[in-house]
Amino acid sequence: MRHFDLVIIGSGSGNTILDDRFAEWDVAIVEKGVGPNDAYGGTCLNVGCIPTKMFVHTADVASAPASGAGLGVDLELRGVRWHDVRDRIFGRIDPIAEGGRRYRAEDNPNVTLYQGVARFTGVKQLAVQTADGPETITADRFVVAAGGRPAIPDVPGFEQVGYYTSDTVMRLDELPRRMVVVGTGFIGAEFAHVFSALGVEVTVVGRSGHVLRTEDVDVSARFTELAAQRWDLRLNRKVVSAERDGELVRLHLEGPDGAEVVEAEALLVATGRVPNTDLLDAAAGGLELTDSGKIRVDATQRTSVDGVWALGDISSDFELKHVANHEARVVQHNLLHPDEPIESDHRFVPHAVFTAPQIASVGLTEQEAQRRGVEHVTSTQDYAGIAYGWAMEDTTGFAKLLADPDTGQLLGAHIIGPQAPTLLQPLVQAMQFGLDARTMARGQYWIHPAMPELVENALLNLPLR
Numbered sequence: 001m002r003h004f005d006l007v008i009i010g011s012g013s014g015n016t017i018l019d020d021r022f023a024e025w026d027v028a029i030v031e032k033g034v035g036p037n038d039a040y041g042g043t044c045l046n047v048g049c050i051p052t053k054m055f056v057h058t059a060d061v062a063s064a065p066a067s068g069a070g071l072g073v074d075l076e077l078r079g080v081r082w083h084d085v086r087d088r089i090f091g092r093i094d095p096i097a098e099g100g101r102r103y104r105a106e107d108n109p110n111v112t113l114y115q116g117v118a119r120f121t122g123v124k125q126l127a128v129q130t131a132d133g134p135e136t137i138t139a140d141r142f143v144v145a146a147g148g149r150p151a152i153p154d155v156p157g158f159e160q161v162g163y164y165t166s167d168t169v170m171r172l173d174e175l176p177r178r179m180v181v182v183g184t185g186f187i188g189a190e191f192a193h194v195f196s197a198l199g200v201e202v203t204v205v206g207r208s209g210h211v212l213r214t215e216d217v218d219v220s221a222r223f224t225e226l227a228a229q230r231w232d233l234r235l236n237r238k239v240v241s242a243e244r245d246g247e248l249v250r251l252h253l254e255g256p257d258g259a260e261v262v263e264a265e266a267l268l269v270a271t272g273r274v275p276n277t278d279l280l281d282a283a284a285g286g287l288e289l290t291d292s293g294k295i296r297v298d299a300t301q302r303t304s305v306d307g308v309w310a311l312g313d314i315s316s317d318f319e320l321k322h323v324a325n326h327e328a329r330v331v332q333h334n335l336l337h338p339d340e341p342i343e344s345d346h347r348f349v350p351h352a353v354f355t356a357p358q359i360a361s362v363g364l365t366e367q368e369a370q371r372r373g374v375e376h377v378t379s380t381q382d383y384a385g386i387a388y389g390w391a392m393e394d395t396t397g398f399a400k401l402l403a404d405p406d407t408g409q410l411l412g413a414h415i416i417g418p419q420a421p422t423l424l425q426p427l428v429q430a431m432q433f434g435l436d437a438r439t440m441a442r443g444q445y446w447i448h449p450a451m452p453e454l455v456e457n458a459l460l461n462l463p464l465r
């Protein structure tokens with residue numbers, strides 16, 4: 001049994017904690033590997049944010065001909081070389097992941113890398129299943145940054161037919177002719193865009209009446225309307241069972257008009273993620289869990305066990321990389337300065353969905369503001385009403401703001417349309433630093449005729465008292 005100063009479980013955001021200040025610490029990192037190649041470096045790098053956005057950008061380029069005609073420019077998509085796309089993307093990602101693993105395994109004298117599944121066998125005691133057999137390690141301090149994995153609903157036949165998840169679908173051998181995507185959240189919306197833009201006929205199946213239903217009500221409604229024009233959208237459907245017929249996967253659905261069947265060559269399951277607390281046996285480590293099965297932490301990221309911190313998807317309600325990274329910085333500080341702990345700041349956490357059109361959001365949605373009884377005014381500004389929107393001939397995008405009617409402090413901001421995440425960022429800044437809408441709109445120049453005029457006009461449209 002070996003004892004360390006610090007054990008970090010998970011090499012996603014957990015991997016970012018160690019810097020020169022830990023050079024004198026005896027540290028272990030435990031990582032089981034993610035994706036088909038058991039890669040080092042966590043979800044975002046290998047099977048999440050980074051490769052998906054590399055595919056999204058490629059999909060956006062492949063979509064250009066569709067928008068060209070309206071501008072009087074006739075373009076033609078002559079083909080998509082799937083193998084070249086896939087191999088270009090993973091030809092960049094895989095060496096970075098392997099380089100990260102090698103760096104920790106070979107170039108960090110104070111770090112021991114254990115490659116295998118970790119499981120708590122007691123408080124601050126871990127059994128690691130390595131290729132050389134089980135090893136038990138203990139430490140004064142632990143950081144649990146073990147993330148989550150795709151959730152697979154209990155549908156009869158799913159296991160037998162074979163399905164893809166976000167972990168596997170980006171490495172398909174060939175593009176299928178058709179794909180059924182189950183799930184209308186972030187992952188469903190992003191991959192439906194990617195694969196349809198690359199030429200796959202996409203059917204999207206959802207339980208509720210909306211795609212991206214947790215977005216602001218107007219954004220979700222607009223996106224659902226646009227999605228229905230692009231994909232075979234089956235909403236208000238329950239997936240009853242699945243069966244395989246040769247090359248085909250057949251899903252039996254139950255919907256408003258009764259039973260129906262959809263079939264495709266590939267099935268992508270995108271129905272949320274589950275935290276890896278079960279793999280870790282967090283309870284054996286004495287770690288309290290929340291109702292959603294995540295590790296309970298306080299504002300300083302401390303768990304219920306003294307000396308054990310948790311961060312990222314395994315403990316956070318936000319399953320977002322920028323949140324995991326922020327929390328990793330908080331844990332890093334609190335490890336180094338235990339007498340002056342700092343707290344995570346989750347007040348204004350933005351997110352973006354890189355689908356088409358893009359969506360970005362921060363703060364309260366209108367339905368949340370109403371539910372919580374927060375007094376507010378709203379404004380919207382269409383892309384179609386600003387000069388750059390004319391240039392793009394955009395007819396569907398808009399920005400929507402919620403603000404306090406008296407102070408003009410922004411309560412929420414939601415954008416659907418081209419470059420939504422980039423346009424949202426100054427609004428995140430305003431909320432974070434307490435800049436009110438009037439000062440933000442009139443206290444600076446706005447480059448004319450650039451896209452941020454969308455934000456300027458949305459601010460000016462707010463009916464403040």
Ligand SMILES: Cc1cc2nc3c(=O)[nH]c(=O)nc-3n(C[C@H](O)[C@H](O)[C@H](O)COP(=O)(O)OP(=O)(O)OC[C@H]3O[C@@H](n4cnc5c(N)ncnc54)[C@H](O)[C@@H]3O)c2cc1C
Nearest residue numbers: 010012013032042043048049118146147312313319320321
């Ligand atoms: C398809 C997809 C797209 C995404 N796109 C975005 C995006 O555009 N923007 C964004 O902000 N977020 C995005 N996310 C979310 C983002 O990837 C996660 O929020 C983030 O990676 C979480 O980081 P983490 O360090 O908490 O966990 P992870 O990066 O998942 O790291 C956890 C690590 O722990 C290891 N591990 C787990 N259990 C054990 C165990 N028992 N023993 C040993 N090792 C273990 C895992 O193998 C893994 O490497 C996306 C996620 C997915 C799936």
Ligand SMILES: NC(=O)c1ccc[n+]([C@@H]2O[C@H](COP(=O)([O-])OP(=O)(O)OC[C@H]3O[C@@H](n4cnc5c(N)ncnc54)[C@H](O)[C@@H]3O)[C@@H](O)[C@H]2O)c1
Nearest residue numbers: 153183184185186187188207270271272273319352353354
């Ligand atoms: N751009 C980004 O930041 C980005 C991109 C991808 C993923 N992510 C993160 O990863 C997380 C997981 O993404 P996700 O899309 O899998 O989850 P999600 O929670 O966004 O969406 C899951 C969807 O699956 C549906 N669903 C759940 N169970 C179902 C069932 N039995 N049958 C049919 N539908 C069912 C839900 O109603 C929902 O629409 C997200 O919450 C997000 O935080 C972020």
